[in-house]
Amino acid sequence: xxxxxxxxxxxSLSITAHKNDIDELGHxxxxxxxxxxxxxxxxxxxxxxxxEIKQKYVWVVLRHEIDYLSAAFENDTVTATxxxxxxxxxxxxxxxxxxxxxxxxxxAKAKTTWCMLDGATMRPKRVDEEVVRLLRGxx
Numbered sequence: 001x002x003x004x005x006x007x008x009x010x011x012s013l014s015i016t017a018h019k020n021d022i023d024e025l026g027h028x029x030x031x032x033x034x035x036x037x038x039x040x041x042x043x044x045x046x047x048x049x050x051x052e053i054k055q056k057y058v059w060v061v062l063r064h065e066i067d068y069l070s071a072a073f074e075n076d077t078v079t080a081t082x083x084x085x086x087x088x089x090x091x092x093x094x095x096x097x098x099x100x101x102x103x104x105x106x107x108a109k110a111k112t113t114w115c116m117l118d119g120a121t122m123r124p125k126r127v128d129e130e131v132v133r134l135l136r137g138x139x
Contacts, residue, residue, distance in 0.1 A: 009137045011044040012081040014101065017072050027071035034064055037096045037110045040080035048134050057131065058117040062091065066110040070100070077101035084135040090115050090124035092135070 015036055023029035038061065045059065072078055078098050085093035091113055098108040118125040 010081050010083050011040070011047060012079050013040045013043050015039070015078050015080055017074055017076045017078065019074055022074050027073050028076075030066075030068060033066060033068065033098060033108045033110070036078070036080050036098060037064065037066065037082075037112060040082045040096055041094055041112065041114070044082050048137070053131075053134070054119075056119050057125065058119050058122065059092075059114045060117060061112060062115050063113040064110060065112070066108060068108050070105055070107045072098075072100065072107050078107060085111075087127040087132055087135075089126055090117075092116060092127050 017028050017032070021028050021032045041059075045054075049057075078101055080096055080098050082094055082096045085095055087093075092115075094112045094114060096108075096110045096112070097106060098110075099106055116125050116127050116131065117123060
């Protein structure tokens with residue numbers, strides 16, 4: 001899973017692992033990492049898009065690929081950092097790295113394929129240049 005990117009357009013979100021995030025092995029459950037991947041993506045979009053743009057376009061997940069590299073535990077704070085990769089047709093790829101807040105150690109990394117929908121018809125819509133520039137912070 002290639003994750004080459006430019007750091008200046010990254011978006012980060014600090015997240016704390018809570019008791020209900022912990023599984024029977026005593027660490028953050030794998031499903032929680034997927035939730036965090038979606039949360040940082042949504043927060044990034046919310047930080048970039050106006051209400052008008054958010055009504056015009058809706059994103060849905062087509063695929064998650066995630067590599068679990070290390071464990072996080074209750075009360076650990078992690079940093080989820082995301083950036084946008086390539087867009088093709090209605091699809092857009094997004095990368096996320098989750099690192100331990102204190103040590104900076106990489107805990108998980110993900111690549112998610114999103115599909116952009118027309119907000120009115122809920123049908124797939126080509127990711128146009130306006131959206132690409134917005135996602136890359138070039139607007």
